[in-house]
Amino acid sequence: MPAPDLDQLRFQELVNEAKLQLPHLYPPWTEHNVSDPGITLLEACAQRVDQLSYRLNHPPERALLSLLRLLDTQPYPPAPSRLTLQITSKKSTPLTIPAGTLIKDVHHNTEWRTTAPLELPPDKSIQLQAIATKTIVENLGKSTAQPGQRFRPTHPTHDPHPTLTIDADTWPLVRSFAYQKSDTPCYTWNPNIQEIAFGPETPYATDPRQHGKIPPLGADITLTYQSATPTPPHPSTLHLYLQNNNTPEPLITITIQKHQPYSPPETLHETLQRISHGLLPLQRAVTPHDYETLLQQRLPSIKRATVSAPFITLAPPCTADAWVSPRSSENTSNLRAKTSDEQIAYIRFDGSRLAGVITDAKLYLYCNFSNANRFTAIFSRADSGWGENEIEWTSRPQIHEEVGRVIPRQYSWVEIDVTNYVRRYGGGDLSLAVTADDGEVGFASRETSYIPRLTVEMQGGDTFRPDTINIAALPPETVPAAIEELKNVRLIGSGITVSPPTDYKVTIEATITLQPSEHSPEDAQKQALDAIEAYFHWTTGGDNKTGWPWNRPMRVADIYRILDDLPRVRSTSKVTLKDPAGEETDRVPLPVGALFTPDITITASTPEA
Structure with missing residues (x-):
């Protein structure tokens, strides 16, 4: 969709329109020449409006970046060069390669660092990963001792776990402030907008509560993180340098097996294009629909889940x-x-x-x-x-x-x-x-x-933020993982109840008449029972075979249709449907967070000759 043109107000058009309104607004004003002081003021206002409309249509990059932060996104940082290497040793003794060991391209004066510690046996080859980054230690500023302080590093980083120190103390990184006490040192890192945050003060019914410790007044906020460095598109000869060693390690051969080149940072235009296509990742759950989306994205083991707000x-x-x-x-x-x-x-x-x-x-x-x-x-x-x-x-x-x-x-x-x-x-x-x-x-x-x-x-509907939500997840063994994951995406003050769906037992009794066949009636009975169970199954049932829909009632008409579609069934003479209380009905509503568990009895007969 093209962006609207906001710069449609021109100086002379504004002046002319204002002069046309003067006889209606103030009839005694009859002098409309440029020498009139009132016209001069009117023209000055028109010029200012013309300038403001132009600036509104051409916002500066700083303003656009601020708007993007409100949308919880920023241009993607540069992606560092990554190497998959095969290292062969011709030494007679094992060689220990710590994480962060230097791999250097001497021709291009480019450096990579290994990502994990490894033990290289003598006369053997191993694979390792190396990444081209530099370590930056940056003082982000001083604490104001206010809740919810936020700081942003100068350089873009892909580092998912930057290290934060307050004066000389290292504070741990947490995913959420939801369960943090007021004296617990902690901080969060939002990679989408490249920002660290300290715990907020949250209003409650009685008094406000502080989640996470506040850095003391005047404390230095220092962040240590990795930032990508540009590398040549085609690395050549590589050498390995152990710690505190200025010469390459002898008898070591390095072969490049795979090279992911350096990718420059995303431009502002590319970011705007990305969000215009709805490609923003969901980070926080507010509505019930948000919870369902995040569960499906982050926990593939969950086959089915329904999220509902409580009745209020x-x-x-x-x-x-x-x-x-x-x-x-x-x-x-x-x-x-x-x-x-x-x-x-x-x-x-x-x-x-x-x-x-x-x-x-x-x-x-x-x-x-x-x-x-x-x-x-x-x-x-x-x-x-x-x-x-x-x-x-x-x-x-x-x-x-x-x-x-x-x-x-x-x-x-x-x-x-x-x-x-x-x-x-x-x-x-x-x-x-x-x-x-x-x-x-x-x-x-x-x-x-x-x-x-x-x-x-x-x-609570999709636009209503509930204080408590109820989640039914399948299979049951996924419930602990769902609770742990949703703790970190819920809003502070929102409670979560996760449990397996409840069984809603119904009784189905059906009488069918079969087509003449050499097969026994017991085979047709089993086929009818399997067809009913499959249609109401929690993962493969329903019209779309994606699972019986949550909250959809069971109807006698559904059972008639299933049985009449079977090839060996000539007719269905009777279907009885009973709710969990044993009352006969033609429709059984399905409560929120429940799934049908049918008890099925099929009586089959063949027509007499």
Whole structure:
């Protein structure tokens, strides 16, 4: 998608447009020549707007890099040259090669360092890896003794485990601050944006908590890391130099088996192209969908997993209530309602936090007046955007479809089921109008102790960040690995519950009539049983053969279709489906985090001749 052109405001066009508005905005201003001081000021403003629009369309590289850091990415650092070498010894004694041993190309004056310690036997050959990097020890600055300090090294690095020292003490690297105490020295390293961070102070219900120790005031922050060095595309003669030895080791022959050349750092243009194609790696889990994605990416042993937020109950606040009639409009302790052409009460709730799956919604009002118990109060959807102190009969909000109705009893609470209404209009203002089919009814307003209440039960959706999530993982032996992995990607303050799926036992009984065949009925029975088990299997079942979908119910119609598709089945005369309680039904819902375990009985018969 092409980037929009933000530099479309030109100086003269701005001046001309402003002059056209002057007669409407200030008619006494009739002098529009360039000599007029007001026109001079107008032109100065137009020139500044022209300059700002140009700068907005051409952001400097520093601004773009700051925006990229907000997206948790930066241009990729250079990839160092890597060599796979075969080293042959003609010595009569073993040779110990420590990690970091120098491998040097004397013709190009280029250096590589071995990546692991090795023991080279006499008159033998071994393989080893070497990488072309240099060690950088950089002072990143001094501590301000504030929580959540962040520092970035000057040179780009591919090093996944840089070493950090505070004054003379080395602090350990951790993947997350989630389980760190306030006196635990630790830091994190984000390779995506090349940044180290110290523990934050996180708000909790009682008081804020510090995760990880804060470096003392004025302490030197020193980072030791590896940075790639440019190398020639084709290394030639290589020599091995042991530690503290300025001459190459004799009787050692080095042969290059594989060479991965040096790759320069990613340009800013290449980075912008990469993120425009959605190639940013996911680093933190916020929504349930994030948890599923990270589990599938990082733990291939998990065959199936479902992530769900818990059920929670919210009480959106009542933000306005009033009643109107042709004679008056009032915001009092009573919300009076009659027929829609005599008296209407209005109630509004703030539903902006309702971002998940609504499972139940109830409206509660206290009836403080009713001139008869047989009258019905009618609740309907109304337009929002009204104020309880400004509402009038002539400009009253329009009433739309009916939401519910109830027969109120005086001096008691009434309950109205508004689930469908909240499901459809949740996420913004929820405005209701109250009328009566006959007589008059009154409810307590929010100015009293009997405040109108709306309670909504919901399950966190994909845009809702839950405080606790529930994860069902298969096979069961992957649960410990899933817990350990998700500890490091969850947000601080989010709890995780990981467990195997629960077995949801159902009973299936089917009677089938077979086609005439020389095979026994027992073979057809086994074929029918295997077909039903395969269709509801947790990894190979379902219509797409990728596993029975989570939360999808089992239906009698599914079983009829499976059996009727078998080649030896002439007809299916009866199918009985029972839920775990033993109740016969035509549909068994599957709870969250559960999988069907069917107990199947097949009765087969052949038609008489």
